[in-house]
Amino acid sequence: MPEAPQSVTSFGSRVVDCGAYKRILAFGDFEASGNIQASKIRSFGDNIVRGHCLVNDLFSAGNLRVEDSLDAKMVRSLGNVTIHGQLKATQVHSMGDLSSTGHVSCQQFRLWGSAFLDAGLSAEQLSLTGTCRIGGLVTGDQIRIRSRGRCQFDEIGASAIAIRAGWDENGCKGSAGLFNWKCRGTTQVRIIEADIISLENTTAEVVRGQAITLGKGCRIGTVEYSERLVQHPSAMIKHVHQVTSPGSGKASQTEHHE
Numbered sequence: 001m002p003e004a005p006q007s008v009t010s011f012g013s014r015v016v017d018c019g020a021y022k023r024i025l026a027f028g029d030f031e032a033s034g035n036i037q038a039s040k041i042r043s044f045g046d047n048i049v050r051g052h053c054l055v056n057d058l059f060s061a062g063n064l065r066v067e068d069s070l071d072a073k074m075v076r077s078l079g080n081v082t083i084h085g086q087l088k089a090t091q092v093h094s095m096g097d098l099s100s101t102g103h104v105s106c107q108q109f110r111l112w113g114s115a116f117l118d119a120g121l122s123a124e125q126l127s128l129t130g131t132c133r134i135g136g137l138v139t140g141d142q143i144r145i146r147s148r149g150r151c152q153f154d155e156i157g158a159s160a161i162a163i164r165a166g167w168d169e170n171g172c173k174g175s176a177g178l179f180n181w182k183c184r185g186t187t188q189v190r191i192i193e194a195d196i197i198s199l200e201n202t203t204a205e206v207v208r209g210q211a212i213t214l215g216k217g218c219r220i221g222t223v224e225y226s227e228r229l230v231q232h233p234s235a236m237i238k239h240v241h242q243v244t245s246p247g248s249g250k251a252s253q254t255e256h257h258e
Contacts, residue, residue, distance in 0.1 A: 006020070009025045012027075012028045014028075021039075023038065024042070030046075041057070041059070043062055047063065047064045058076065059076045067085075069083065080097045083102065092108070099116040103121070107123065108124065109123035119135060122138075126138070131151060136154055141159045144164075149186075153187070165217065187201060189205075192208070196211050197209040199218050204219075207220050212230070221237075223241070
């Protein structure tokens with residue numbers, strides 16, 4: 001992105017025209033009237049971009065709303081980011097609330113907080129700790145999820161998927177305290193498919209893979225595996241199908257672990 005000569009530093013309330021900027025530093029209420037380009041954006045306060053946003057480095061520590069798509073190399077957030085369109089980035093690191101009506105695609109996606117994505121997520125490396133509701137397809141190479149509360153997905157596909165249950169930061173209604181097994185986070189997925197799958201406190205209609213490990217609290221409708229299935233005594237499965245890959249010569253096996 002060629003550097004623009006103009007930089008903007010805003011305190012209080014300000015509206016700027018659409019266009020190209022070298023840097024935007026916004027404190028308070030800041031509004032861009034349409035599409036903007038910038039090398040850097042630093043957002044502190046309630047900020048609105050009423051169009052498409054193209055930026056190299058975006059940092060938000062307040063409330064940022066983009067009313068079209070967001071294209072960036074780096075997105076870092078400590079607050080609320082709402083995108084009424086697609087999000088395309090090289091890296092996304094969010095420690096707040098992230099929502100998007102369009103598809104999210106990036107190389108690395110790390111979240112500690114909450115995500116509400118309507119149209120799916122694709123990332124080579126995906127690490128999510130918190131709560132989320134993601135529609136559509138979630139794809140990646142390595143996907144790690146630690147639910148703190150409730151996580152909901154439609155479909156997840158990857159090379160390796162690990163889902164763990166963290167402590168629910170909101171506690172449990174009627175429980176004696178936070179440190180109670182009933183306070184563990186839960187994950188609900190329609191379909192999970194990967195080569196290597198390890199799940200905990202997960203409810204799914206279909207789980208399909210080569211090597212599958214089902215830990216405590218799993219409730220699965222159908223499991224399809226080709227090499228290995230490890231099942232904790234508390235994990236429940238309605239239907240199990242052993243599938244042998246043509247010419248693999250590998251014997252399928254099922255294990256039950258304490």
